[in-house]
Amino acid sequence: NVIEWIWWKICGKPTDWIRTGKGNLVSSYQMVQLEKDIPEKLGLQDASHFKISEKLSEKEWFSITRQIYAAVSAAGRANRIDTFNANYGLCRGMTASMLLLTLVFIFKFGLVTWTIPVVLFLLTIILFFRMIRFGKHYARELFVQFIQLQK
Numbered sequence: 517n518v519i520e521w522i523w524w525k526i527c528g529k530p531t532d533w534i535r536t537g538k539g540n541l542v543s544s545y546q547m548v549q550l551e552k553d554i555p556e557k558l559g560l561q562d563a564s565h566f567k568i569s570e571k572l573s574e575k576e577w578f579s580i581t582r583q584i585y586a587a588v589s590a591a592g593r594a595n596r597i598d599t600f601n602a603n604y605g606l607c608r609g610m611t612a613s614m615l616l617l618t619l620v621f622i623f624k625f626g627l628v629t630w631t632i633p634v635v636l637f638l639l640t641i642i643l644f645f646r647m648i649r650f651g652k653h654y655a656r657e658l659f660v661q662f663i664q665l666q667k
Contacts, residue, residue, distance in 0.1 A: 519608070519611060519612055519615070519644070520608055520647075523644075523648070529651070529655075530651045530652045530654065530655035530656075531577075531578075531581045531654075531655045531658065532574060532577060532578075533655065534547070534550065534568055534577075534655075534659065535568050535569055535572055535574070535577045536569070537569060539652070541652065541655055541656045541659065542656065542659055542660070546659070546660070546663060547568070549663050550568065550659060550662070550663060551566055551567060551568055553662065553663060553665075553667075554566060554568070554580065554584070554662075556667060557587060557662070557665060557667060558580070558583050558584070558587065581658070584658060584659070584662045585597070585658060587662065587665060588658065588661045588662055588665065591665050591666075593661045593664070593665070594661070596657050596661070597654060597657045597658050597661060600650050600653040600654040600657055601650075601654050603646075603650045604647055604650035604651050604654055607643050607644075607646040607647035607650055608647045610643045611640055611643040611644045611647055614636055614637075614639045614640040614643055615637075615640045617636055618633050618636040618637045618640060621633050621636060
């Protein structure tokens, strides 16, 4: 959790990239469609001039993304999203495990046999980047599936 928390604090969560304008999860056309669909499909009141990037705090946007997921899930379209989330969680856990294993190995045996800790650390880095990749896939799929929902 610490690794995840630090990384997303530095780079922002992929689901928040829509609000902050980071990354390129969706096209500009999809962004326009999201701004139109969110108030309509979620039944947000007083949303005639809704803009994702304007005046929404991280906490408010988090609540909206949870509601978006609930709508997609209720429509039975969350299979791919759940798969990406599961793979994200798997890679997150394996990243932490590999990092811990690397540190334990170095603490116990030192760097006398340097190849094993180097290989373990390389696996840690690979799993870490896979974690980030699945986080991006999760966010992209969430918003694309939401756009595809019928009104």
